[in-house]
Amino acid sequence: MKILVPIKRVNDYNVKVRPNQSNTDVDLSNVKMAVNPFCEIAIEEAIRIKESGNADEVVVVTVGDEKHQEQLRTALALGADRAIHVKTENPLQPLDVAKVLVKVFEKELPELVLMGKQGIDGDHNQTGQMLAAMLGLPQATFASKVELQSGIVEVTREIDGGLETLKAELPAIVTTDLRLNEPRYASLPNIMKAKRKPIDELDLGALAVSLENRVELVAVESPAERQEGVKVESVDELVDKLKNEAKVIE
């Protein structure tokens, strides 16, 4: 069985991103980039499934410019078998990414697509769902547990008020939530070995997908600065401040 794991390159989650000078986008120049944390969870899950004997091959794919190879190599270091880089200079919106993934799916024919539920940059939470719709395949989103049985994937999801368990026939699309697993550390020697592994390159133009930016980014602004809070010593002081400084109580 083959598992396809689409992954996204995003800003490292410790980095505080700021708007650029003209407020037209966030400023990512000189910002440390990483594998989107939800995608990292998808990679981990795929590797665990393979290690448990339920899959033979884990293939990762990403769509983007040359630098995206760094994230593919991270996935290879973690244990993915193969990496596909769909090359494009322009960042794509979720629908277009899904369209590209349809092509990759048709080429690779995996039994399972495991992917992050959303990118921590745009927070779109769309790509997995749209991919499933376009392929006409079952989808199970926000997985907190994934179990494979013959021809079937059983997915547990955390929903308001409890857990929900879904069964879907393979092939299927599963998107991962935060508590699915705790991704392993990437061993340094494996990272170095991954640097020398080949990456399959696909040219976006050759995939014949019609791309179209349907959403226009109008402006990006920092949240208004909040004044620093103060600590009070006693309830009396709190009441006093609420009365006389904040004037929120009589």
Place this chain on the structure above:
Amino acid sequence: MLTENIWCLKMTKELNDIAAHFNKDQFTTDKAKLEKYGCDWYKGITPNAAAIIFPETEKDVLKLFKLCNQHGIRLVISGGRTGLSGGATASHQEIVLSTERLNKVHWVDNSNQIICQAGVVTDIAKALASSKNRLLPIEFSSTSASTIGGNIATNAAGAKFIKYGATKKHVVGLKIIMVDGTILNLTNRNEKDATGPDLMELFFGSEGVMGLIFEATLRTYELPEFRESILVKTNDLSEIHSVINEERNLISAVEFMDDNCLQLLEKESDYQYEVLIEFESSNQDVVDQALERIAAKDFDVSLLNARQLNEFWSARENLPVILADEGANKLDLCVPLNKIDLFLKKIRDYDTKNSIYNFGHLGDGNVHVNILLDESGALAEQIYLLLQDFDGSPSAEHGIGKRKTKLLKKFTNYRDKLNLLKQLKNSVDPTNILGPKVFFED
């Protein structure tokens, strides 16, 4: 009893006199405030302050020093009260001079320096630097409350010591108010200065006994653009030392934890030690090349991503808190670098009850030895004896304060230093007004 009463009466009269010289809100004997401001982070000494005074200007300080000289009242200087040795604790009816309101800070553009009054909170100064794209590398988990004055007076050092050194490395100038009212400007305006000994040294780590650090000028550093951290699991710390020796120029932190600590943090480990090594550079290639070299060694080593790093550092910060809650006796030791492996090995041999938890800054030879279940203190005693054999320091970064005076006296290597310190102290503060019982028992 009678003498105590008379003392109290006399004290009240004097306190009233002192109070009369300050604004109402600058002087307090409120019980809750006495407890709060009368004590630092070390809770082993009962706070017993006579009053708290909040000077706002140089003049206020001079006035207070004069009054204390007149009345023979003793003073404890208090900053953010995060000190771990009781140096900022008033235990014998001293007046506490809180630097809380000496909090002016400004940036000097052309030199990338910060001028801080003593009471400026460390994180405020750090934030000012980072708003100018510069770094003030004072880094440990209490900087949200500690003050620049306190950092200098304890010569605080943290995780980044291996690259940036202790606080004194960042100090370009000091303005000191001596207890006799002299104001000293000790500023190194030039990179080189061969006009005699650098007398700022008298105040680095002086723990409030030599004079009030009123204002400091601090240098800032370029922000390192690229940073990577690796985690090495090992039973053999010499592996780590080989990395430290080979890559020293790039290393900005080396933190280790032993298996007992890992267990306490509910982490599995097949090794005796986990060590995080952080690399910093303005050039990514240089860092990558170092990582290549390390990857080629036969280590169990991983590169940590952002989430894993956050987890490591928050575990590292929680560790002392958990151990403190468990009632651990925390020894803050330093041994010469080439002896640290043997030192740790010997401590492991002593640890028959599995009650010793070691972590710390491996690159500096600084070990925090935490001992549980040692009511008699015998184990601690044994380790301190061992430390003397190793030519070690009984206080790597937390100072002596009022807490470790007895201990320090036992370390014969420090006898000469203490004697000279006493002489110097006597010459600048002959009536022992500042920080009584700090460094010396009497």
